[in-house]
Amino acid sequence: MMTLIIKRAAMAVPSLIGVVIVTFLLTRMLPGDPAAYFAGPAATPQAIQEVRVKLGLDKPMIQQFGRYVVDLAHGNLGTSLTTGQSVVAELRTRLPASAELTLLGLLVSVAIAVPLGILAATRPNSLLDHACRIISTAGVSLPVFFTGLILIYVFYYLLGWAPAPLGRLDVFYTAPPQVTGFYLIDSLIAGDPETFTAALKQLILPALTLGVFSLAPIARMTRASMLAVLSSDFIRTARANGLSSWTVIITYAFRNAMLPVITTLGMVFSFLLGANVLVEKVFAWPGIGSYAVEALLASDFAPVQGFVLTMAVMYVVLNLMIDIVYGLIDPRVRVET
Amino acid sequence: MTTAPALRVEDLSVEFRTRSGIVRALENVSFSVGKGETIALVGESGSGKSVSAYAVMGILDPAGRVTNGRALMGDIDLLTASPRQLAEIRGRQIAMIFQNPRTALNPIRPVGRQIADVLIRHGKLPAREAALRAVDMLRAVGITDPGRRALAYPFEMSGGMCQRVMIAIALAARPSLLIADEPTTGLDVTTQAVIMDLIADLASELGMATIFITHDLALASQRATRIVVMHAGLVVENAPTQDLFAQPRHPYTAELIAATPDSATSLDELAAIPGSLPDLRRSDLPPCRYSERCPRKIGTCAQPLPQVAFGTEHVVACWNPIPAPVPLKRAIGAA
Amino acid sequence: MTEIAAARPRESPVAALFRHSRHVLTQNPVTAFAFGLFLLILLAAVFGPYIVPYDPLASDTTQALKPPNAQHWFGTDQLGRDVFSRVISATRLDFFIAVASVALVFLMGGLAGVAAGFFGGWTDRIVGRVADTIMAFPLFVLAMGIVAALGNTVQNIVLATAIVNFPLYARIARAEANVRRDAGFVEAARLSGNADWRILVGQILPNVLPILVVQMSLTMGYAILNAAGLSFIGLGVRPPTPEWGIMVAEGAAFMVSGQWWNAFFPGAALMVAVFCFNLLGDGLRDIVDPRRRT
Numbered sequence: 001m002m003t004l005i006i007k008r009a010a011m012a013v014p015s016l017i018g019v020v021i022v023t024f025l026l027t028r029m030l031p032g033d034p035a036a037y038f039a040g041p042a043a044t045p046q047a048i049q050e051v052r053v054k055l056g057l058d059k060p061m062i063q064q065f066g067r068y069v070v071d072l073a074h075g076n077l078g079t080s081l082t083t084g085q086s087v088v089a090e091l092r093t094r095l096p097a098s099a100e101l102t103l104l105g106l107l108v109s110v111a112i113a114v115p116l117g118i119l120a121a122t123r124p125n126s127l128l129d130h131a132c133r134i135i136s137t138a139g140v141s142l143p144v145f146f147t148g149l150i151l152i153y154v155f156y157y158l159l160g161w162a163p164a165p166l167g168r169l170d171v172f173y174t175a176p177p178q179v180t181g182f183y184l185i186d187s188l189i190a191g192d193p194e195t196f197t198a199a200l201k202q203l204i205l206p207a208l209t210l211g212v213f214s215l216a217p218i219a220r221m222t223r224a225s226m227l228a229v230l231s232s233d234f235i236r237t238a239r240a241n242g243l244s245s246w247t248v249i250i251t252y253a254f255r256n257a258m259l260p261v262i263t264t265l266g267m268v269f270s271f272l273l274g275a276n277v278l279v280e281k282v283f284a285w286p287g288i289g290s291y292a293v294e295a296l297l298a299s300d301f302a303p304v305q306g307f308v309l310t311m312a313v314m315y316v317v318l319n320l321m322i323d324i325v326y327g328l329i330d331p332r333v334r335v336e337t
Numbered sequence: 338m339t340t341a342p343a344l345r346v347e348d349l350s351v352e353f354r355t356r357s358g359i360v361r362a363l364e365n366v367s368f369s370v371g372k373g374e375t376i377a378l379v380g381e382s383g384s385g386k387s388v389s390a391y392a393v394m395g396i397l398d399p400a401g402r403v404t405n406g407r408a409l410m411g412d413i414d415l416l417t418a419s420p421r422q423l424a425e426i427r428g429r430q431i432a433m434i435f436q437n438p439r440t441a442l443n444p445i446r447p448v449g450r451q452i453a454d455v456l457i458r459h460g461k462l463p464a465r466e467a468a469l470r471a472v473d474m475l476r477a478v479g480i481t482d483p484g485r486r487a488l489a490y491p492f493e494m495s496g497g498m499c500q501r502v503m504i505a506i507a508l509a510a511r512p513s514l515l516i517a518d519e520p521t522t523g524l525d526v527t528t529q530a531v532i533m534d535l536i537a538d539l540a541s542e543l544g545m546a547t548i549f550i551t552h553d554l555a556l557a558s559q560r561a562t563r564i565v566v567m568h569a570g571l572v573v574e575n576a577p578t579q580d581l582f583a584q585p586r587h588p589y590t591a592e593l594i595a596a597t598p599d600s601a602t603s604l605d606e607l608a609a610i611p612g613s614l615p616d617l618r619r620s621d622l623p624p625c626r627y628s629e630r631c632p633r634k635i636g637t638c639a640q641p642l643p644q645v646a647f648g649t650e651h652v653v654a655c656w657n658p659i660p661a662p663v664p665l666k667r668a669i670g671a672a
Numbered sequence: 673m674t675e676i677a678a679a680r681p682r683e684s685p686v687a688a689l690f691r692h693s694r695h696v697l698t699q700n701p702v703t704a705f706a707f708g709l710f711l712l713i714l715l716a717a718v719f720g721p722y723i724v725p726y727d728p729l730a731s732d733t734t735q736a737l738k739p740p741n742a743q744h745w746f747g748t749d750q751l752g753r754d755v756f757s758r759v760i761s762a763t764r765l766d767f768f769i770a771v772a773s774v775a776l777v778f779l780m781g782g783l784a785g786v787a788a789g790f791f792g793g794w795t796d797r798i799v800g801r802v803a804d805t806i807m808a809f810p811l812f813v814l815a816m817g818i819v820a821a822l823g824n825t826v827q828n829i830v831l832a833t834a835i836v837n838f839p840l841y842a843r844i845a846r847a848e849a850n851v852r853r854d855a856g857f858v859e860a861a862r863l864s865g866n867a868d869w870r871i872l873v874g875q876i877l878p879n880v881l882p883i884l885v886v887q888m889s890l891t892m893g894y895a896i897l898n899a900a901g902l903s904f905i906g907l908g909v910r911p912p913t914p915e916w917g918i919m920v921a922e923g924a925a926f927m928v929s930g931q932w933w934n935a936f937f938p939g940a941a942l943m944v945a946v947f948c949f950n951l952l953g954d955g956l957r958d959i960v961d962p963r964r965r966t
Contacts, residue, residue, distance in 0.1 A: 018805035026821045124399075137954075141947035143897050145904050146920060146939035149927045157930050165928065233440040239396050240435075241455050241506060242428025251454075252443055274812025278901055282924065293905045296820055308817045312809045330445055331490050 004334050008323045012316050019312040024068050027305050028061065040081045041299050077309070078302030080295065087306040091288055095310075096181025097168060098280065098287030102272055104184075104203055105210025105279075109268075113215045114261070117222025121230060121257075122249060132219055139216035144275040148209040148282035155205060162205050165283040173198045206283040213275050214268045221264040225257040232256075255329070262326050266319045273311050341411065343514045343546035344393070344431070345369040349406035349416075351385075351392050358618035362388050365405070366572050368565045370514065370546045375537070377549040377557035377578075379593070380567035383614050386550045389567075390516045392416070394433055395423055410514075429459040432507035436519035438499035442491040448502045449475070449487025452509055459510040474505040479535060497528035504535065511543055518550045533560055554597045558582060563650075566590050569614050569626035571642070576651035586647060586658040588633045625655070633657045692959060703955025709948040716760055717767035726754035728761040728914045737931050747933035749923065755933060759941050762914040766896050766945065769826060773833035773895035774888045781838045782884060785845025786876050790853055790868070799846070803839035811836045815898055819907045829908055833895045844887060848880040882960045889953035893946035900942055916942045 035052035036043065043051070052058050055078075056067050071077070077087040120132035155162040163170055168183060176186040176195050183199035229235065230253055238252045277289035284290070292307035294300075327333045351363040363385045370376050378386040391397045393408045393415055408415040410430065413422060435441040443451055452471035456462050462470065468487070475483035478501040491499050500520060507515060517536060521529035537560060540547050551557050557564050557578070564581050566574040566589065574587040585591045612630025615622060623629065628638040637656040645653045721728070726744075732752035740747040746755035788799040806814065818832040849872075852858060861871045900917025902908035904924075909915040911922065916938040923934030 015804065015808040018801070019808050022805055022809070023817070026817050137950055138943075138947065141893065141943050141950055143900050143904075143917075143920070143939060143942050143946075145901065145924070146935075146942065149920070149924055149935055149939065153927050153930075153932050157928065233435065233437060234443045236396055237433075237435060237441045237503070237506075238443070238454075240394050240427065240433040241458075242424055242426070243454060243458055244424070247454065247458070252446070256443070256445060270810045271812070273810035274815075274901075277812065277816070278904060281905055292816070296816075297906050304817070304820055308809070308813055311813045315810050316808055332444065332492055 004327045005324055008320055008327070012320045015316045016313065019309065019316065020069065020072065021065075023305055023309045023312070024065055026308070027301065028064065038078075038081075038301050072309075077306035080303045081300040082295065082298045087303050090291060090303065091306055091310055093181075094286055094288045094291050097285060098276055098289060100182045100184065101203065101206055101279070101285060101287060102210065102276055104207040106214065106265075106268070106272060108207050108211030109214040109218055112211065113218035114222050117219045117261075118226055118249065118254060120219075120223045121226030124227065129223075132223060136216040136220045139212060139219075142212070144209060144213040145278045145282050147212050148206065148279055151205050151209055152282070163201050165205065166202075167284045167286055168199060168202055169195070170198055170202065206279050206285060209279050209282070210272060210275060214272055217264055217268055217271075218261065221261050222257065225260045226253060229253045229257040259326065259330055262322060262329070266322045269318050269322075270315060273315060340372055342369040343372050343374070343410070344548075345407075345409045346389065346393065347407045347409070349389060349392060349408065350404045351388055351397065351401055352404055353398070353401045355400065355618070360617045361570060361622065362401070362617060363392070363570045366567070366570070367406075368572060368575060370548055372513070373540075373544050373546055374563065375540065375547040375549070375561050376563040376565060377551060377561035378565050378567060379551060379554055379557050381552055381593075381614070383569070384567040385570040386567050387518050388570075390433065390518055390548070390550055394427060394431065394516070428455055428507075428512075429510040430512050431514045431516065432510070432512040433516040433518065434500070434503045434507045434520050436522045438496060438503050438520075439491050439494075441503060442499055444491055447488050447490060448494070452487075452502070452506050455506055455509045470509070471505075474509055475502070477539070478502070478505045478508075479531075480505075496524050497532065500524065500528075500532050501535065504532075504539070508539055508543065508545075512545060514546045514548070515540065516548045516550065519552070520549075521556070522551075529556075554593055566593065570617060571626055572654060573627065574651075574653050574655075576647075580648075580651050584647075584651075584659075584661055586645075586651065586653040587627075587655050588631050588657075588659060589627050591659060633659070689959075700955060700958065702951060703958065706948055706951035706955055709944070710952055713763060713767060713945055713948060716763040718764070720760040720763050724754075724757035724760050726757040728753065728758040729912055730754075737926065737934070739931070740933055746937040747931075749919075749934050750926065755919075755937050758914040758919060759916070759937050762916050762919065762938065763941070763945075765826070765909065765913065765915050766899065766942075769830055769833075769899045770892040770895045770949075772830045773837070773898075774891050776830060776834035777837045777841050777891065778884060778888060780834055781841025782845045782877060782880060783872075784838070785842035785847075786849040786872055786880060788842065789846035789849025790872055790876060796846070799842055803842050806835065807839045812898065812901060815902060816905075816907060819902055824907060824910060826909060829899050829902060830895075832902075833898050836898070837891055837894070840887065841884060844884060845877075845880050848883060849876050852876055852879060886953050886957045886960055889949050889956055893949035893953075896942060896946055896949075 035048050035055065035057045038055060038057075039048045039051040056064055059067075075088050077091070079086055080090060083090065116132050116135070120126075120129040123129055152162070152165050156164060169175060173195055176183060176190045176192055179186045179189050184196060184203070187193070187196040187199060230249075235248060235253055238248045243252070276287065277293060279285065280287045280289035281293055288307055288310065292304055295303035295307075346369065347367050349363055349366040350361075353360040353362055366385065366389055368376070368378070378389065380386050388397070388401070392401070392403055395415065397403070403416050406416065410426065413426070415423065415426065415431075418426070442448065449468060449471045452474050453464070453467035456467040456470050457464065460467070460470075472483045472487050475486055480486050480498060480501055486494075486498075491502070494502070504520075515536070520536065521532050524532065533556070536547065539545070549557060549561055554564075561578055563575070563577050565572055566581075566587065568589050574581065574585070574590045576586075581590065582594065585594055615626050615629060617626075623639060624641045625631075625638050628634050631638070635657050640656065642654040643656065645655060645658055647653065647658075730753060732748075735744070735748050735752040736750055738744060738748045744754050744756065746759060749755055749758070784799045784802075788796040809817075815832040815836050818835060819828050822828040822831070858871060858875055861875050862868075866874070896916075899908055899915070900920065903915055903917030904921045906921070909918055911918055919938035920935045920942070923931075923936075923938070926932075927935045
């Protein structure tokens with residue numbers, strides 16, 4: 001078991017190296033003078049020169065790269081021009097907001113898509129099956145920011161059910177004392193049900209938006225995988241042995257069908273991390289996505305670099321975790337060299 | 338038969354809807370198995386032997402439909418029984434084992450759990466007791482170190498062992514009838530013999546009736562007391578094993594016997610059966626589906642088939658059965 | 673029993689393709705619908721700017737934020753511009769981005785992939801490494817990074833989209849090239865003295881095209897969403913150029929206070945276009961390889 005984890009972790013290392021190299025190149029291969037980017041649009045030529053020396057941009061590439069890696073190792077991602085704060089500190093503060101939103105969105109998505117896929121597979125060519133297919137195709141075609149806006153329009157403006165899309169908490173509430181950074185969890189830990197409800201209310205629409213966005217690939221993969229598994233030999237054996245419908249469909253079929261769905265989750269995460277940025281803009285969510293966008297618009301370059309790096313590392317780690325979970329479920333994988 | 342048979346199939350007809358038409362896979366198939374009796378359904382691939390079993394068990398492909406017939410187990414007709422009744426019967430009174438045992442088992446579930454699932458379902462045992470009984474079952478089918486093996490996965494076991502596990506699962510609820518669909522195909526010869534012995538021993542121990550489905554006539558002759566020969570979805574001959582080999586009446590049976598290799602003869606004497614199965618989608622299928630390649634075809638063969646009896650036990654569906662005596666190319670010793 | 677099939681006059685592969693396509697289209701009304709919609713979008717892209725009732729850039733603040741009415745079918749935006757005209761005019765830009773991205777990624781990914789599959793060895797390894805590195809990033813984030821680094825122009829959006837989709841095309845092309853590497857016609861071409869590169873471009877790439885065509889249709893939809901997403905966060909096309917994504921961004925603030933038409937119609941146009949390309953992709957898959965239907 002441990003060997004599996006170590007082996008998979010080792011396979012992630014080249015990806016991480018690649019990510020570090022690419023983010024380095026992205027900032028050094030800019031057209032024009034990289035120092036000007038980091039100094040900001042309002043900088044004087046002197047200021048630019050100072051920045052150039054300070055960041056070592058006048059040194060040869062190899063040296064720059066070495067320094068970049070050393071900085072990374074020390075957790076130094078530079079300083080934001082607009083806020084003056086260290087990029088790492090800001091990212092750390094804002095990460096839980098994005099994580100809470102993304103995880104909830106994924107949860108919503110899976111909670112709808114998986115049962116939908118299972119039902120569609122057990123009733124092929126029924127109305128439900130066609131509905132599932134249409135929802136999937138439509139879901140893939142909707143721009144995520146558009147979905148968000150429509151949801152706001154319907155549920156906030158027209159129906160008044162949802163609160164104004166102004167961030168994680170309404171102005172009247174204060175954040176619960178920080179334990180995990182997840183408002184839902186922290187408010188429960190602090191024994192504060194009102195804050196919990198308030199946080200939840202603000203989370204619903206953006207999480208739903210992300211959920212609708214990632215619904216399609218999960219539903220589609222669940223349906224296809226279930227269809228394939230349901231026609232396999234061992235399901236026929238299970239049926240012949242008189243096992244109950246639930247046992248056949250869930251314990252036998254679904255657990256096997258889940259495997260490709262789990263691998264799909266990796267791809268879904270990639271989309272979600274990107275969609276996160278857009279959803280944060282629509283709902284004024286103080287996460288790392290909106291941090292990066294604000295920095296971009298202000299031509300503040302260090303945060304953008306830090307953001308891309310963080311996202312990529314998160315993605316590599318997430319994929320690693322998915323691989324490991326897959327290995328936990330499928331014993332055949334543990335044996336392969 | 339004075340006692341009621343374990344299973345009686347009457348006039349079973351099955352068709353499949355496919356893209357290229359309706360396939361009439363079974364036409365008025367009838368046979369029965371007595372309590373504790375062992376019979377064999379024999380025929381080449383595509384003869385409908387497996388389909389008959391699947392229809393009886395209610396696990397036909399969704400494209401398949403039973404269009405006629407009954408499958409009586411006691412008073413209950415399996416083909417029209419309610420799902421609740423079937424749930425009690427399937428796996429408990431009738432059990433089935435399949436070929437390709439490794440793919441027929443759940444690949445990501447330990448084999449002990451798979452046996453326990455059946456015990457919990459039919460024996461209504463609590464989980465812990467079911468787990469212990471599962472180990473007992475593994476021991477009963479001859480698996481060494483059953484306690485450790487119960488935690489193993491199918492991919493960690495040989496084909497023979499997987500087949501033993503399938504037998505353990507099938508017999509866990511002590512059924513009165515076992516259907517074995519090509520249980521030894523794909524296993525090496527030594528393992529084949531061992532598995533067949535195992536099934537025979539367990540059957541006699543449990544007083545269980547057995548239906549072997551096989552294309553191997555020699556295998557059938559060694560284990561079954563009665564053989565039902567099928568061709569292209571029809572039962573062509575039904576006789577006790579000895580009678581069948583001593584005096585085959587249907588031309589197809591005779592060809593089958595002649596084509597069966599025997600260790601004593603050389604390959605040169607192996608006769609191939611001329612022709613091939615007719616296309617079962619045709620709307621102009623003749624009543625006798627063998628007639629188009631039959632060497633004994635006569636004018637009457639275009640008529641719907643009769644059931645000709647030779648004595649009380651031997652029935653043939655043929656207008657021109659082989660008269661006695663027939664010199665066989667070799668003598669095949671019957672069990 | 674077996675009838676001898678009536679001898680058909682030998683038809684060219686193109687005619688066979690047409691016949692097969694027509695068969696699939698009549699069998700599958702959804703695909704036919706998608707084709708029709710595609711033509712409509714194409715027409716809007718080509719002729720749109722000439723036939724719209726108002727100048728998409730002309731602002732008239734007295735008419736700002738009027739809901740849909742007889743003079744302005746889709747209403748007006750905050751600068752009094754006619755939303756309908758802007759939506760139709762934007763078709764050209766978005767369609768262009770889609771087509772350009774797809775053409776670029778086909779050339780880049782397709783060539784790299786067939787080279788990798790055909791030559792193997794170091795070529796294969798390098799292409800694989802590049803693809804893996806790209807895939808290590810969440811795709812939209814990488815696109816953001818590229819456009820941020822290189823600048824907000826349409827060309828860079830197209831380039832970013834192409835880069836981000838590169839691994840997928842390279843992989844498909846490589847697999848196909850691998851299969852065909854030893855095929856008969858390749859041997860024949862080699863024997864008649866063709867250089868490897870010629871074989872690649874002249875023989876293998878055209879054979880890989882049908883399979884990639886399905887993916888290209890889906891990528892067109894993705895390219896539009898990508899461009900719209902980038903524009904939405906300010907990284908794409910700049911105002912006042914009409915582009916669906918920017919229009920949604922500009923209209924977003926108004927949606928919250930009830931003026932929905934500003935953001936709704938461009939968003940709906942986005943959805944219709946992407947939906948069309950996805951359906952088309954599915955339909956093309958049926959034409960090209962019916963076995964792969966999901």
